[in-house]
């Protein structure tokens with residue numbers, strides 16, 4: 001008797017403990033967990049802790065930041081973060 005995965009519809013396999021499992025979904029789950037670990041483990045060590053802040057910018061400054069960010073090919077929030085970091089260090 002064959003069973004199908006409810007999530008992706010592919011064939012299920014039976015493990016030694018008689019539980020049915022989907023190879024595809026299992027692989028996806030492991031991959032997602034690995035990526036999460038990679039972000040938490042490696043990336044977070046390189047980047048200092050961040051806190052989201054809300055601040056009011058002049059429209060002119062924001063427009064300039066967006067224009068420059070577009071030229072540099074990075075998000076304007078990142079550009080602003082760099083500018084603030086440089087000004088403070």
Ligand SMILES: [Zn+2]
Pocket residue numbers: 005006007008009010022023024025026
């Ligand atoms: Zn599946």
